[in-house]
Amino acid sequence: MNNGFLGAETRFKKPPSETLVNSAFAYELECSRYVMKGLSIADLAHVMNLSQDEVIQPDVALALIKGLQDVHLRGTDVIPLDPAVGDSYNNRDKYLQSELPALSGYIHIGRARREASTLAWQLCCREKMLNVHKALTKLVATFNDVIAQHHTTYMADFTYLQHAQPTTLAHYLQGFQMPLTRDLDRVENALKMVNQSPACSGSVNGSQIPMDRYRIAELLEFPAVIEHTRDAMWAPDMCLDLMLPLNSIMTTLDRVSEEFIVWNSAEFAYLELDDAHTRTSVIMPQKKNPYGLAYIRGQARALNGTMMSLLSCNQTISGQPDNRLYAYGELPRAMDYVEQCLALFEETLRAARFDKSQLAKAAADNFIISTDLCDMLVKHAGLDNRSAHKIIARAVRNALENAQTKLTLSAVMTAASQLAIVLPAISQDVFDEVSNIPSLIMLRQGVGSAHPDSVKSLASKTARRISLAEDYANELNFEHFEQRFLNRVNEYIAFLEGQCER
Template sequence: MKLWGGRFEKDTDSLVEDFHSSISFDRRLYKFDIMGSIAHAGMLGRIGILSAEETEKIIGGLECILADIQAGRVEFEVGAEDIHMNVEKLLTERIGDAGKKLHTGRSRNDQVALDFRLFLREEIDNTKDLLTALLETLLDLSSEHLKTWMPGYTHLQKAQPITLSHHLMAYVQMFLRDLGRLGDTRKRLNLSPLGSGALAGTTFALRREEVAAELNFDGVTLNSLDGVSDRDFALEFLAAASIMMMHLSRLCEELIIWSSGEFSFVSIDDAYATGSSIMPQKKNPDVAELVRGKTGRVYGDLITLLTVMKGLPLAYNKDMQEDKECVFDAVDTIQKSLLVIRPMLATMKVNADIMAREAKKGFTNATDLADYLAKKNVPFREAHAIVGRLVLECSRRGCSLEDLTLEELKTVSEFFEEDLYEAISLQTCVQKRSVTGGPAPETVQTAIQFSKETLDQLRW
């Protein structure tokens, strides 16, 4: 008989049994369900609802069940529906009637809300650790490549020269924001809903704050309706994970482009690439491509839960059983992606000579030539037009701006002098851009140090 079956005259249809059951996926919450039950049982003992003997038997039984599940000695039952009732059924079978008292003062509604928060809190911490490791790798690479010149792009067209360090540090800023979003999500998540009951609390004098403190929550939820029906914390995580996957996808997209024969800026280590079953020459950046592809999964997970929640009246509805699989999928996807990207970055070979060579092409110093004239008091719009005409001429002749003689340059502007060649050299173009946030090596070095300090502050 079902634990809730007292008012029913018929058994659940077998089709409904399978459709209704969530044990196939929410078994993943077993540790957190048992943690919450142990804390709840201890509190019930302290307020006299359970005797000392009953409390000891329940906690001991739960600890044994936890050990057995971890050892693979427990087979869950679809008929018991979910992880909560599977654990309670096992407990009652092992310790007798005392197990039936465990559920006093709580509902599966506040129980699952507690389990889900405990689960996601731990997985946010695990994700944070993986993201921190990626950030440390990016910071190491940035420190190593302060003077690795490369072209910067807009519209995927060569624009201005920068350094690889400067480019990588853009991703450091993105991932630092991601780390901050995870921390913000964790703060708002870290309230215990246990004691909210089904929707209206309970008549038992539960010590909610004690249980919350035992489970390392910062406090308790202040509205029982919201306590059981809130999934904002899961949505926040999915939103943060979606943005993080977008950043990972952009990084991977660039690695895919950079490792192509047309660019050859980097070479992916063999351990993080695959070949072709028909073309023996191929070395494919499949890891980066998979991360790019899996980003859509996490977006879908966010849309799934937003759609589930958008029309639900208060308080708990069975629709909310659909909250877990999308979160589980997002957790797995983001963590596997972070886990594989870090060593792929750490082991890739940077072809600095090719990057520097390409930085000299495409008139990436054109803006600097216009700036040179502007510093000679030529209005910038006029300087822009002058350099534009020079670029057009160089394009026709197949040469670069620095290939033009001073005499040729003076035919378009009397303000050109011999010092212009130094002004538009690759190194000068980068090193003179020392404004805060710019690519000059000393400026990027300052940004690296500041980012390391920020990373330390975001650890928790």
């Protein structure tokens, strides 16, 4: 009889079928690289907590913790992975049975497999989410660096890929930076959610085994516990809290990447990507394809599917395994992809070369000031906006019909006359101020406008947010959590050794 599976010779008479093993079990085992180390930490913390609550004797705890520590230090690669055995938890359990045959059974006291797996998954997710936070902070800072170089780089803003109004490259890029800055808040909220301990929940409604939930949370550097034990085991909203900021980040990266792909084309030529972030064509030697940006675009779309998958899986009832089974691998993998895309776009943005003359050429399109001419008529001629709009639209029509590329004050006056709209005299100086792009940009005085002072003010606020984000990451410092945890394990081993010597 095959004794390698959980339940052999007890509830079950025969092992799982080969079809089940090669499908569901094999899929579940794919997440091992994300949760196996966390399972090891969860085991050590659980046994230490049981020992402190005097559920197991000091000599048993000492031998078990030393054995678990030894296994942990060997690394996760030493544990064979066989889908016939089951998931990551079962494969680890089988290995521990061979390494610690007289002791490994104590690990399961008062704890479901689901709890250990959930805890391991949260340990993984909080570390990876902080990595996303750091990469996002770096990109927001790089935007500030690039923005600072382009306060007077004039360009045509777009709607529907048509010239809309004149602006600066600094202001335009800042429009992509702002949602990424808000994503820092979203990521930090997600970290707050995932950084709560589910440990010592029993199965779903607690346990009669005495276990201090706050002590184990402190040991694992969780600042809080998910208080309700059944909720702690499923917390379906946690997956969504983690996934939403990832999708939000990728939405902005996709938008700006798509823009840069267009800008990198010969038809626009606003931007040249560095060789390091492109790829040659196999057949067309002259090409330099924006492959890095295309990769980001593809990942953004793929992660939309991941979001819908996790949303659907977490709509089940009665603690179905869908809630976590698909999240154990998909969410950490999504975090890896987003971290990669953030790093890739940060490099791409920093190394890209913007063609100021080509951007200025587009800004010189005289029709691009049409909206501002409407505003001029409102301000200086006392017209309502609808009348002003009609006049300027007619002036544009006249110019196009006469193959003219420039609007003049006389053309505006003629259009008003054609529409029988009485237009008070407008001075040439007022018209010229609106027609000159640098002076026109300086007329934009509102908060968040393209005026250089407004852009700089917002950049200063962003710089302060970057500093707060860096402080936040340094305070959490999950990068060195494992070493701090192992130090506490050693301290507790020394304590137990002292007890056992008495």
